[in-house]
Amino acid sequence: MMKFIKEKLNIRRAVWFLLISAMFLLFYAPHLSFDVHMKKGIQGTVVVSNFNTDRGEEIFANYNYNSHKTWLDAQPSWEVIHLSNIPIVTNSLRLGFNNVKTDIAISKIDVSFGPFKLAEYTPENISNEIIASQGMVINTNDNTINLTLNGVEGWLQLDTREYLPKTAWVTVYLTILVLSWIIAYLIDKKLSWSKHIPENEMMLIA
Structure with a gap:
């Protein structure tokens, strides 16, 4: 269980999450x-x-x-x-x-x-x-x-x-945060995956 939590909440992924969510909120913040x-x-x-x-x-x-x-x-x-x-x-x-x-x-x-x-x-x-x-x-x-x-x-x-009802505000912000976390997770997994592939296999994939 602790291993699962540690894997999901690593620092690098958290940094990606903060960067992506900040970008979303900067460019797509709710407005009229x-x-x-x-x-x-x-x-x-x-x-x-x-x-x-x-x-x-x-x-x-x-x-x-x-x-x-x-x-x-x-x-x-x-x-x-x-x-x-x-x-x-x-x-x-x-x-x-x-x-x-x-x-x-x-x-x-x-x-x-x-x-x-x-x-x-x-x-x-x-x-x-x-x-x-x-x-x-x-x-x-x-x-x-x-x-x-x-x-x-x-x-x-x-x-x-x-x-805009407050429930809609909350829904919008939660959607942004969840989407940001999914993107951060995928980026982190992609980077982790590429690090563990031997260089000769990477050349074959390329």
Whole structure:
């Protein structure tokens, strides 16, 4: 039994496990993506920030586009404004606009986790699920989410909801850890196997 445990928990395998799991968490850590489908393009900058409604404060303010703390410069030709790598750390999201000099027309807003759509905000359901900054006017005429800014900046706060249940978080992280351990085990076994094969046999295999 002890031999089995020692074999499974050797230091080299543990190092491989830590390296592989770190790579997974670095490049594939759970995060949300945010797609704003535009009826017409806008010229200006857009940001998504996490907002904790319990504390009444932003977390990772301006933390949005590909993990950079910057505003995304939207182009008039864009039909969809895609914002990714939004950390799942809070219970609400704010969509901010700055230097936008025209009215904003949105057909829908999608919140996704990888290939899975977690929420869809449309003109039909958004009225009870959104608040806006002072001076921003919202209406849903013509099957469109119309935003009129008083000035050149404002924000929308989407409804408070748990986009990804905690059980899903745990499942994702456990899957990453188990997969990392399997890969580490296979790499370690491969290295151990190659060390025990005589050089002439290795040449024959090659």
